[in-house]
Amino acid sequence: MESIYYSLVNIVGEEYVSNQKEELFIYSQDSGMMDPHEPNFVVLPKSTEEVEKIVKLSNIEKIPIVVAGGALSLSGLTIPHQGGIILDLIRMDKVLEVNDNSRYAIIEAGVTTGKLKAYLERNHPELRFSMPDAPPAATVVGNIVIHGQGRLSQQYGFNSDMVTGLEVVLPNGEVCKIGSGSVSPYWFAIAPLPNLAGLFLGWYGTTGIITQLGIKLYPKKKLRDVEVFLVEEPKLVPDVVQRVTFTEMPEDIFIGAQPYPPAYKDLIMIGICITGDTEEELEFKRKLIWDALRPHIDSKEGGFMVMTPEIKQELLEIPSSSTTRFADVLKGGGFEYCGPIIPVEKFPEAYKKLLEISSKYSLTYGSIGRVIGRSHCMMFTFGYPFNRADSKNIEITKRALYDANVASLEIGGVPWKPEVPAQKLIMEKMDKNTLKLMQSMKNFLDPNRIMNPGNWEV
Amino acid sequence: MSDYATQIHRCFRCGYCKFPSNFIDFNCPSYKRFKFESYSTGGRLWLLWAWLRNEIEWSEHLSEILFSCVTCRNCVEFCPMKFKEDIVDWIVSIRSVMVEQGKVLPKVSEFLNNIYRDGNPWGFPRNKRDAWVNNKDRYSTNDEYLFFVGCVGSYEPRGQEMAKSFMKLLDTANQSYGILGTDEECDGNEAYMLGEKGLFKELAQKNIEKFEKYKVKKIVTLSPHSFNIMKNKYSGLKNIEIVHYTQLLHDMIQNQKISFSTRKTKVTYHDPCYLGRYNGVYEIPREILENIPGVDLVEMPRNRENSFCCGGGSGNFVYDLLGRSEDSPSIIRVREAYETGAEFLIVTCPSCKMMLDDAIKKEGLEKELFVKDLSEFLLATMKQGIINMGSNI
Numbered sequence: 071m072e073s074i075y076y077s078l079v080n081i082v083g084e085e086y087v088s089n090q091k092e093e094l095f096i097y098s099q100d101s102g103m104m105d106p107h108e109p110n111f112v113v114l115p116k117s118t119e120e121v122e123k124i125v126k127l128s129n130i131e132k133i134p135i136v137v138a139g140g141a142l143s144l145s146g147l148t149i150p151h152q153g154g155i156i157l158d159l160i161r162m163d164k165v166l167e168v169n170d171n172s173r174y175a176i177i178e179a180g181v182t183t184g185k186l187k188a189y190l191e192r193n194h195p196e197l198r199f200s201m202p203d204a205p206p207a208a209t210v211v212g213n214i215v216i217h218g219q220g221r222l223s224q225q226y227g228f229n230s231d232m233v234t235g236l237e238v239v240l241p242n243g244e245v246c247k248i249g250s251g252s253v254s255p256y257w258f259a260i261a262p263l264p265n266l267a268g269l270f271l272g273w274y275g276t277t278g279i280i281t282q283l284g285i286k287l288y289p290k291k292k293l294r295d296v297e298v299f300l301v302e303e304p305k306l307v308p309d310v311v312q313r314v315t316f317t318e319m320p321e322d323i324f325i326g327a328q329p330y331p332p333a334y335k336d337l338i339m340i341g342i343c344i345t346g347d348t349e350e351e352l353e354f355k356r357k358l359i360w361d362a363l364r365p366h367i368d369s370k371e372g373g374f375m376v377m378t379p380e381i382k383q384e385l386l387e388i389p390s391s392s393t394t395r396f397a398d399v400l401k402g403g404g405f406e407y408c409g410p411i412i413p414v415e416k417f418p419e420a421y422k423k424l425l426e427i428s429s430k431y432s433l434t435y436g437s438i439g440r441v442i443g444r445s446h447c448m449m450f451t452f453g454y455p456f457n458r459a460d461s462k463n464i465e466i467t468k469r470a471l472y473d474a475n476v477a478s479l480e481i482g483g484v485p486w487k488p489e490v491p492a493q494k495l496i497m498e499k500m501d502k503n504t505l506k507l508m509q510s511m512k513n514f515l516d517p518n519r520i521m522n523p524g525n526w527e528v
Numbered sequence: 529m530s531d532y533a534t535q536i537h538r539c540f541r542c543g544y545c546k547f548p549s550n551f552i553d554f555n556c557p558s559y560k561r562f563k564f565e566s567y568s569t570g571g572r573l574w575l576l577w578a579w580l581r582n583e584i585e586w587s588e589h590l591s592e593i594l595f596s597c598v599t600c601r602n603c604v605e606f607c608p609m610k611f612k613e614d615i616v617d618w619i620v621s622i623r624s625v626m627v628e629q630g631k632v633l634p635k636v637s638e639f640l641n642n643i644y645r646d647g648n649p650w651g652f653p654r655n656k657r658d659a660w661v662n663n664k665d666r667y668s669t670n671d672e673y674l675f676f677v678g679c680v681g682s683y684e685p686r687g688q689e690m691a692k693s694f695m696k697l698l699d700t701a702n703q704s705y706g707i708l709g710t711d712e713e714c715d716g717n718e719a720y721m722l723g724e725k726g727l728f729k730e731l732a733q734k735n736i737e738k739f740e741k742y743k744v745k746k747i748v749t750l751s752p753h754s755f756n757i758m759k760n761k762y763s764g765l766k767n768i769e770i771v772h773y774t775q776l777l778h779d780m781i782q783n784q785k786i787s788f789s790t791r792k793t794k795v796t797y798h799d800p801c802y803l804g805r806y807n808g809v810y811e812i813p814r815e816i817l818e819n820i821p822g823v824d825l826v827e828m829p830r831n832r833e834n835s836f837c838c839g840g841g842s843g844n845f846v847y848d849l850l851g852r853s854e855d856s857p858s859i860i861r862v863r864e865a866y867e868t869g870a871e872f873l874i875v876t877c878p879s880c881k882m883m884l885d886d887a888i889k890k891e892g893l894e895k896e897l898f899v900k901d902l903s904e905f906l907l908a909t910m911k912q913g914i915i916n917m918g919s920n921i
Contacts, residue, residue, distance in 0.1 A: 085853070088564060090589050092575055096566045101541050114563050140543060141565070160563050184551030192552070192829075206551045207543025391608035397540035398609045405540060459537045 071110055074131055078113050078155070081123045086114040086161070097138065097148075097156045101397070102406045103456065103468050104146025104489050109136065109156040116161045118237060118245060118281040125279065126243035128155060128520045136522045137275045139209030140182065143216055144406055145489035147274045151524030159209070162281065165189045172258045173197060173287045174234045176251075179211040179280055183389065186210055190287070198222075198290040200229050203390040211283050216487040217272050219449055221322050221343070221388055222288055224315070224441045230271045234259050235284030238270055241277070241516035249284060257284030269511065274487075275522040277515045291345035294321070295352055296385045298375040299340040299363060304418040306371055310340055311414050313362040315445040319355040321345045323441040325448070327421065329434060330399075338421070339375070341385055396436050402457025404464070408471050409451045409486045410478030414441065420450045423477040427452065431470045449486055452478075490524055497528060532618040536577045538611050541570030545603035545615075548834035555830065556603065557837045557857040558596040561850040566593055569603040569615060576622045586631050594623060595636050596849045598841035598857075599721045601805040605833050623723025632722075635847040640724050643714050643731070648679040649846045658709035660688040661695075667706030667742050673698075673776070674744045675705045676758075678751040679714050680845070680878035686885055687878035691750050693903035694773050700910070701785035703776075705748070711738055715749075717757035717802070721842045732762050744768055748776045752802035752809075752877045759807065772803055774876050774902060778812045781819070788909045792822040795905070796870035798861065798884065799835035800877035813876050813902055820909055826868045828861075836861055838883040845879035858887035866897050873899045 071089075078087045088094070089111050099106035110133070115121050128135045134154030141148045141158075150156055162180035168190070169175070177186060184206025190197050200220030202213050213220070217230045226232060235249035235257035248266045251257040260267050270278050299310060307325060314320055322343040329335045342359060346352040366372035377385075384392055397405035412420055421437070428435040436453040452474035456467040475485050475492040479499055485492045497505055509528040512519075546556045546568055554560040559568040566575060572593055578584045603615050626632055627640070642651035660682065667674045675695070680687035698705050716731035735758075739747070746769045749755040755772040758765060780786050795817060803809045810832045817825045830836045839850040839857030850856050862884055865873040873888075875881045878901070885899045900908075 086563070091584060091587070092566045092589050092593055093564050095578060095584055096564070096571045096574060112564065142543070158563070158565065182551070184547055185553065188550050188552040191550070205542040205544055207546055391544065394540065394542045394544065394608050395610075397542070398538055398611070401535075401538055403538040403540050457537075459534075 074127070074133060075111065077127050078111055078124065081127070082113055082115050082120050086116070088112045097141070097158070098150070100141045100144060100146055100148060101404070102144035102146055102489070103404070103464060103471065104149055107149055107151050108153065109150040110153050112156045112158060114158050114161050118239065121157065121239045121279055121281055122243050122245055124155065124157065125239050125241065129241070129243060129518055132518055132520065134520050134523050135279070137279050139180065139212030140205070140207040142204055142208045142212070143487050145487050145492070147216065147487060147489070147525065151490070154520070157279070159211075159281075166282065168194050168197070168287070169256070169258070170194060170197070172256065174257060174284050175199070175287055176235070176257050176282060176284050177210060178282055179209065181210055182206055183208050183210055183213065187388070194287075196290055197287040199285055199287055200226065200232060201388050202229065203393045205394055206389055210285060211280050214283060214285070215271060215274060215280065219440050219442055224320060224323050224443065226286070226288070227443045227446070232286040233267050233271065233284065234286055236267055236270060236280055237282035238278040238280055241518070241521050245281075251284060269515070274525045276512060276526050277521060292347045293349070293352055294343060294345045294386055295356070296341055296343045296382055297356065297359065298377060298385070299342065299372055300375050301338050301340070301366070301372040302336055303371065304338060304421040306366065307338060307340065307417045307421075308415045310363065310366065310372065311441055311445050311448075314340075314342055314359055315441065317358045317362050318444070319344060319358050324438060325417070325441070326438045327424070328436045343386070393438065396453065396455055399434065399436070399455040400457050400463075402455065402459060402463070404456035404458045405453065406456060406467065406471060407451045407453035408474035408478060408492070409449050410475075410483035411442070411447050411486050412450050412478065412481065412483030414445050414448050416481045416483060417448065417450065419481045420478070420483070423474070423481065424452050427470050427473045427477065428454075430473070431466050433467060433470055450483070493526060532614075532621040533580055535611060535614065536573055536580070536618050538609065539570050539573040540609070541574060542608070543568065543570060545569040545607045547606060548602070548830050548836075549606060550834065552829055555606075555834065555836055557598050557600060557839045557850055560860065561839070561853060561855050561857060562596070563855075567596060569597070572597060573615075573618065576618075580622070586626070588633065591626060591631055591633050592849065594619070594626065595633055595722070595842065598801075598837055598839055598844050598850070600801040600837035600841050602837065605805055620721060620723050624725055625723075627723045635849070636722060636843065639843045639846055640719060640722060640727060643719055644727055647714050648683055649714070649718065649843065650683060652683050655710055657682045657712060658707065660691070661707070661709075665706055666709055666711070667744070669743045671704045671706040673703065673705040673746045673748045674739070674742070675707050676715070676747050676749045676754050677707055677712060678749065678754045678878065680882065681750040682712070684878065684882060686881050687750070690878050690881065690901040690903055693901065693907045694750060696907055697777065697780070697786055697903055701780045703780065703785070708738060708742075713738070715751070715754035715757050717753035718843045720757060720761060728761075732757075736762060736764050739765070739768060746771070748773050750878060752800045752807070753879065756802040756806045772809060772876070774803070774809065774813045774816065777902065777906065778816055781816060786906070786910065788820045788906065790821040791909045793872060794824045794826055794868075794870045795872040795874050796826050796828055796865050796868045797831070797874045798828070798838065798865065798880055799832060800875065800880050801835070801837050801841055803876060804835055805833060813874070816902065816906070817874060820906075826870055828864045828868055830864065836864065838880045840879040840883040845882050856887070858883040859891060862887040862891055862893060862897065866891075866893055871898065872905060873897055874902055874905055875899060876902050
């Protein structure tokens with residue numbers, strides 16, 4: 071291990087390699103509930119060239135590599151289950167290019183969602199990207215790699231659908247460009263080439279290391295507003311979503327439920343965000359949405375919530391810090407969720423399961439989901455705060471999450487950014503030939519099995 | 529268990545504390561400098577919780593991580609959680625545990641020992657504390673203000689320039705004041721922030737006794753560190769008004785006791801953490817600058833509550849744990865100031881002045897950007913020919 075340490079020092083410099091127990095401890099875990107496992111080294115490369123050299127070294131030494139951005143998946147996707155090298159790409163933090171006409175940006179893998187937001191606001195105020203509600207320390211690439219969703223996902227799909235190009239360090243250390251950037255200086259699209267981006271999205275770093283990303287940008291309207299439609303009956307939710315998405319007016323649709331404060335108990339909140347350049351445009355969109363929901367209002371099955379300016383402001387905040395505050399509900403510093411992607415029509419079943427599991431384990435809960443595409447699917451949340459200082463509470467919450475993963479698959483959904491046990495559940499249910507294809511791809515790309523081992527292990 | 533031990537695990541390590549409000553860059557000085565998660569506030573709190581639970585052992589590296597926090601309060605400002613106000617107190621409390629157990633870095637230990645032995649962090653002789661000033665009368669009960677100079681103002685040449693400039697402005701305004709000279713003790717802000725609460729109490733008590741002995745009614749401090757600790761942590765000063773020198777200057781200008789000539793130049797202003805985030809004094813220095821005819825005040829992208837610390841807090845203006853890198857906070861800050869196109873980087877804290885002045889030299893910007901304390905800048909402005917402009921402040 072000593073020779074590996076000095077090799078790493080030669081690549082990135084002494085200041086950016088640590089084998090001290092403090093760094094090994096911190097990078098052995100994330101804020102979720104997966105058991106920790108220490109790496110042997112934490113390394114902070116500054117460039118693709120350095121990543122390339124580290125990967126080549128890892129192949130020689132047969133030592134695992136796990137890439138971390140903000141390490142905020144909560145599901146342990148950056149925990150080095152078999153030790154090895156953690157690559158924290160936070161020093162690769164440049165916004166390399168913004169193309170105003172073709173509306174894309176090229177960024178390095180360590181650029182945080184917060185930084186890209188700030189960069190665009192300062193330099194290209196007419197453009198935005200689909201910012202997730204993860205804390206601003208989450209990296210854009212990290213969010214893409216896990217098929218994250220953001221504020222524009224209702225309009226344009228998963229954030230990983232917004233990829234226009236990649237630079238990837240393959241497991242053998244070769245650097246490869248994906249998309250139009252492989253034949254042109256312009257990173258405008260993956261098409262019309264074979265979609266090789268799929269070899270790296272959703273694989274959690276088991277097939278290569280994304281070092282640069284091309285990402286779509288979208289027009290940023292001057293005004294935003296939010297309305298919240300309330301229903302008590304979960305079975306109404308799919309219809310509400312159908313009606314609202316049919317108007318094609320919303321920017322974002324999120325669906326929330328929580329037992330506290332008591333006034334919110336048994337209410338399902340459907341947040342509908344709209345944008346526009348003028349008040350007239352907003353009013354026009356508001357009217358279409360109200361008209362679409364008129365039958366539910368007239369039947370008194372649902373209605374729009376009267377909101378204080380403070381509540382509106384909180385709902386419009388990007389990213390939503392209230393999502394993060396959920397971790398302090400029990401004053402325990404922990405928050406974990408199972409967030410399956412489900413068909414929207416399965417919302418009532420998912421909601422029922424949420425209540426059943428919470429009741430079974432006597433846990434409080436929070437659920438905040440997001441419609442993806444024009445009702446093509448949605449992310450549903452079985453969210454549980456937990457107390458990091460209470461091992462019994464942690465154990466119970468782990469069991470609830472396991473049940474939530476099982477329930478998600480039972481109702482026809484697929485757990486999103488699944489932790490290793492949930493990955494196993496998914497693979498047990500997966501078409502055998504699909505599984506075989508996954509295994510073949512991994513064997514082909516990473517014959518030495520050095521890339522984030524433990525994840526997607528067929 | 530004491531409060532911090534039962535609360536510290538509440539940090540989720542979300543990372544909001546790394547940023548300013550607009551996320552423009554990392555704003556936690558130690559995280560920005562080292563980039564390892566362990567140097568972020570969240571990483572630090574998780575490590576300390578692990579140490580308190582005996583999950584990891586103490587090491588010099590752990591101590592270095594703990595003491596590299598400059599207590600700039602960025603984390604308090606931007607943490608989204610309800611416990612945010614307690615974060616620095618947790619850090620300070622755990623430092624106290626390490627100090628009690630003798631588990632601190634040699635540099636920190638030397639810093640504290642020097643204060644204990646000599647009343648200043650460098651270990652200069654006590655009887656030289658007033659060597660910078662000639663024939664200045666000591667404070668007497670007839671004086672309106674006690675001018676508390678502090679350690680940097682007393683011993684460090686750049687701090688001394690500040691103190692002298694401020695005193696000239698006081699003299700110009702016929703403001704009565706006096707200093708304690710060799711009777712002055714270290715203010716104790718750094719001792720407190722480093723967790724040496726016993727030493728802090730002793731220093732505070734000695735200063736309070738002097739204030740009582742001289743029947744002090746008003747204190748004006750040169751350093752925001754002194755201002756902060758006296759205002760917020762000295763118990764028993766209820767009947768004494770504490771102001772920072774910028775506040776007194778503001779009053780003097782308002783009352784037309786000093787006025788300026790026109791000076792065409794561009795300046796930018798660096799908010800000291802102990803004046804800004806700790807005490808909410810953001811606008812007064814700006815109002816002074818904006819009211820000097822010809823002065824164009826341009827803001828750095830990170831200003832006011834978003835300001836990026838110079839890296840000098842918690843004793844780092846002496847031992848500089850965050851130094852020796854192009855990512856050192858002071859280096860980054862002077863680059864940011866330079867990019868505004870300003871000719872002068874105006875400061876209101878002697879520690880900031882030291883840190884940023886050193887950084888300008890390291891960056892080779894000595895001929896393009898000048899660090900000046902507000903008093904020095906005002907004095908130079910007056911020297912060009914006083915025209916009684918009155919004041920719009």
